[in-house]
Amino acid sequence: MSHSPLQAIRSAAGQIALACLCLSGAAHAADSSPAALQAHAEHFLKMQAAGLPGKLSVSVKPPRSTPDACDALEAFQPPGSRRIGKTTVGVRCLAPSTWTVYLPAQIKLIGSYVATTQALPANHVLTLSDLMLREGDLGQLTSDVASDIEAIVGYRTVSGLAANAPLRSGLLRSPxxxxxxxxxxxxxxxxxxxxxxxxxxxxxxxxxxxxxxxxxxxxxxxxxxxxxxxxxxx
The missing domain is CATH 2.30.30.760 (SH3 type barrels.)
Structure with missing residues (x-):
C-alpha cells in the first residue's frame, strides 16, 4: 500500500519523536548505587558551601545497601543541619518510587579566625594587640567565632578569656x-x-x-x- 508524501513525513516525525522520548528518559535515569549516592551527596554539599572563605573538603559515608532503581535523585540537608563540621545529608528518590536515605557527612573548612593573644579579664575593651588571626578547621568551632579583627576592636569581653582562645561574638559586648x-x-x-x-x-x-x-x-x-x-x- 502506497503512502502520500504527507503521510510519510508524519510517520517519520512520529518515529523521531519516539526516539527522542526514549533518549530523554535515558538521560534522566540516575544511578542509585551506594557510590553514586555518595558522589551525588558530596557534590550537593560542595555546591552548598561554595563561596565560603577557606579550603574546603567534603566526605560522605555511602549507604550500606543499594536502594531501588531511581530516575530522579534530589539531595538536601535536613532542617537544623550544620553548614560545616559534622552534619547529615539526605538523598531522596522522586520517581518512579519514592525513598530517602540519610548519610553522615564531614565538611572541613580550613580558614582564619580571631583568637586572643593573651588572657583577658571580664569587661576588657579589645585592642589590636589583644587579637590575632589563627588558621584551623572552622567546622570544629562554634558558628559565631569572629573572622575579622578590625570589626571587633573596641568591643568588651563579657567574661574572662584564656590566651589563644577563639573569640566568639557571643562573649562580646558592643562598644x-x-x-x-x-x-x-x-x-x-x-x-x-x-x-x-x-x-x-x-x-x-x-x-x-x-x-x-x-x-x-x-x-x-x-x-x-x-x-x-x-x-x-x-
Missing part, C-alpha cells in the same frame, strides 16, 4: 556609646513631636541597651542608648 558621668543628649519622641535636651548618664551603655539619665531639672528618665552619647526616650 560603649554612652559613658557614665558624661553629658548626654536626650531625645524624647511622642505622637507628632520630638524634643531634645541634655542630661548626665548614670551608667555606661552599649548601643541598644537601656540606660538611666538625670535631666538638668534633676528628674531621672530611662531610654535606649544610641551612637554619639545619645539616649532616646519613647
Amino acid at each position: 560603649l556609646v554612652v559613658q557614665q558621668g558624661q553629658t548626654t543628649r536626650i531625645v524624647m519622641n511622642g505622637p507628632g513631636f520630638s524634643v531634645q535636651s541634655e542630661g548626665m548618664a548614670l551608667a555606661n551603655a552599649s548601643k541598644g541597651e537601656r540606660v538611666r539619665i538625670k535631666t538638668a531639672s534633676g528628674q531621672v528618665v530611662s531610654g535606649i542608648a544610641h551612637d554619639g552619647q545619645q539616649v532616646v526616650v519613647y
